Amino acid sequence: MDNFTFGVTMMICGMGGTILTLWILSLVMRLLGKVFPEKKGGK
Amino acid sequence: MEQAILGGLQGLINGFLHLEWRSVVMIIVGFALLYLGIKKDCEPLLLVPIGFGCVLTNIPLADLMGDEGFLRTIYNMGVANELFPLLIFIGIGAMTDFGPVLSNPSTFLLGAAGQFGIFLTLILALALGFPQLDAVSIGIIGACDGPTAIYVTSKYAPHLLGAVSVAAYSYMSLVPVIQPPIMRLLTTEKERNTIMPAMIGSVSKTTKLLFPLVITVLGGLIAPKGLPLLGTIMLGNLMRESGVVSRLTKASENEIANVVTLFLGLSIGATMAGDAFLRPQTLIILCLGLLAICLDTACGVCFGKIMRVMSGGKINPLIGAAGISAFPMAARVAQKEGQKYNKKSYLLMHAMGANAGGQIGSVIAAAVMLSVLAGMGIIR
Numbered sequence: 239m240d241n242f243t244f245g246v247t248m249m250i251c252g253m254g255g256t257i258l259t260l261w262i263l264s265l266v267m268r269l270l271g272k273v274f275p276e277k278k279g280g281k
Numbered sequence: 282m283e284q285a286i287l288g289g290l291q292g293l294i295n296g297f298l299h300l301e302w303r304s305v306v307m308i309i310v311g312f313a314l315l316y317l318g319i320k321k322d323c324e325p326l327l328l329v330p331i332g333f334g335c336v337l338t339n340i341p342l343a344d345l346m347g348d349e350g351f352l353r354t355i356y357n358m359g360v361a362n363e364l365f366p367l368l369i370f371i372g373i374g375a376m377t378d379f380g381p382v383l384s385n386p387s388t389f390l391l392g393a394a395g396q397f398g399i400f401l402t403l404i405l406a407l408a409l410g411f412p413q414l415d416a417v418s419i420g421i422i423g424a425c426d427g428p429t430a431i432y433v434t435s436k437y438a439p440h441l442l443g444a445v446s447v448a449a450y451s452y453m454s455l456v457p458v459i460q461p462p463i464m465r466l467l468t469t470e471k472e473r474n475t476i477m478p479a480m481i482g483s484v485s486k487t488t489k490l491l492f493p494l495v496i497t498v499l500g501g502l503i504a505p506k507g508l509p510l511l512g513t514i515m516l517g518n519l520m521r522e523s524g525v526v527s528r529l530t531k532a533s534e535n536e537i538a539n540v541v542t543l544f545l546g547l548s549i550g551a552t553m554a555g556d557a558f559l560r561p562q563t564l565i566i567l568c569l570g571l572l573a574i575c576l577d578t579a580c581g582v583c584f585g586k587i588m589r590v591m592s593g594g595k596i597n598p599l600i601g602a603a604g605i606s607a608f609p610m611a612a613r614v615a616q617k618e619g620q621k622y623n624k625k626s627y628l629l630m631h632a633m634g635a636n637a638g639g640q641i642g643s644v645i646a647a648a649v650m651l652s653v654l655a656g657m658g659i660i661r
Contacts, residue, residue: 239413239657241408244413244659245403245404245408247653248400248403248653248654249401249404251649251653251656252399252646252649252650252653253396253397253399253400253646255503255504256393256396256642259500259504259649260389260392260393260638260642260645261389261393263386263389263495263496263500264386264389264390265386266495266499267383267386267389267492268387270491270492270495271383271384271386274485274488275485276483276484
C-alpha cells in the first residue's frame with residue numbers, strides 16, 4: 239500500500255473511528271447516568 | 282609472570298580502549314536525562330531509570346544488552362512482550378477517578394480532539410520518508426501517554442523505542458511549558474475570560490462501576506486489537522470503584538506500578554545504545570513528537586471553541602487543551618491559564634473532565650489505530 243493511501247486511511251478511519259467511539263461512549267455513559275442517577279443524600 | 286601482569290593490566294584498561302565517541306555522547310545523554318529527572322523534577326520516576334539504563338548500556342564490554350546481560354533479561358521479560366506497559370495501565374486505572382468526565386460525558390469529545398496530533402504527525406512522518414509502522418509509532422507520541430507509546434512502539438518499531446519513549450515522557454513533563462503559548466495564540470481574551478458554571482452533577486456508584494465494563498466491552502468490540510490497553514486500564518478502574526479489593530488496588534497503584542516503572546525505565550534506557558540512537562532520525566522523531574503535542578493542544582482548543590459556539594458561549598475553550606492524556610498536569614495548566622485572565626474563573630473540574638476524557642481518548646485512539654492497521658492487513 240502506498241504511503242498516501244495509508245495516511246489518508248489512517249486519518250479517516252483512525253481519527254474518525256476515535257471520535258465515533260468516544261461519541262458513542264459519551265452517549266452510553268449519559269444514558270447510564272440517567273438510568274442510574276445519584277440518589278439525593280448519597281455520599 | 283610479566284606477561285600475566287601485563288595481561289591483567291590490559292584487562293583494566295580495555296574498557297577505555299573500546300570507548301567510542303558514540304558511547305561517550307550517549308553517556309552524556311544519560312547524564313542529561315538524570316539531570317532533568319533529579320534537578321528539574323521532569324518525570325523523575327521514568328527519567329532516572331532511563332538515564333541510568335542509558336549510561337549502563339553504553340559502557341563498552343559490559344554487554345548488558347547481550348544475550349546473557351541482565352538488561353536484556355529485563356527487556357525480554359516485559360518490554361519485548363509488551364507486558365510492562367500493560368501492568369502500568371492497571372495502576373493508572375486504579376489511580377484515576379473518571380468521575381469528572383462521567384458527570385459531563387460530552388467532555389469525552391474534547392478527549393477525542395486531543396488525539397488529532399497523533400494522526401497529523403503520522404502523516405507528516407510518512408511525508409518525511411519514515412516506513413509506515415515507524416510513522417505509526419512516531420505519531421503515537423501525540424497520545425501524550427508513555428505506556429501507550431511504549432506498547433505500540435515495542436510491538437511495531439522496537440528500534441525506535443528509546444527515541445519515542447524519551448520524547449513521550451520528556452514532552453509530557455513539559456506540558457506546562459508547551460501548552461500555554463498555543464492556548465493564548467488560539468483564543469481571544471473574551472474566550473479566556475469565560476466563567477464556566479460550577480459542576481453540580483454527581484455520578485452514582487452504579488454508573489462508576491458500569492463505566493469500566495462498558496468501555497471494555499464496547500471499546501473491545503470496536504477495536505479488539507487494542508483490548509490489552511483498554512482492558513488493563515479498566516480492570517484497574519473497576520477494582521478502584523468496586524472498593525472490595527482495596528489490597529489489589531493499592532498493590533496495583535503502588536508496589537506493582539513502582540517495580541514495573543523501574544524495570545520499564547531501565548529497559549528503555551538499555552535500548553539507547555549509541556549506534557542505534559545517534560542517528561539523524563532520532564532528532565527528527567524528537568521534533569515530530571514535540572509537534573504532535575502542539576497539534577493535540579491546538580486541535581483541543583479549536584474543538585473547545587466549536588463547543589463554545591454550540592453551547593451559546595458557556596464553555597471556556599481553554600479546557601480543550603486538557604483533552605490530552607497528561608493527567609492531571611494538563612488540567613492544572615488550563616486552570617492556571619484561566620485564572621490568569623479571570624480570578625473568578627474555576628476551570629479545574631471541567632478541565633479534569635476533559636483530561637480524564639483525554640486519558641481514555643488516547644487509549645481508544647491507539648486501540649482504533651491498531652484495529653485499522655489489522656483491518657488493512659498491515660499487522661496481524
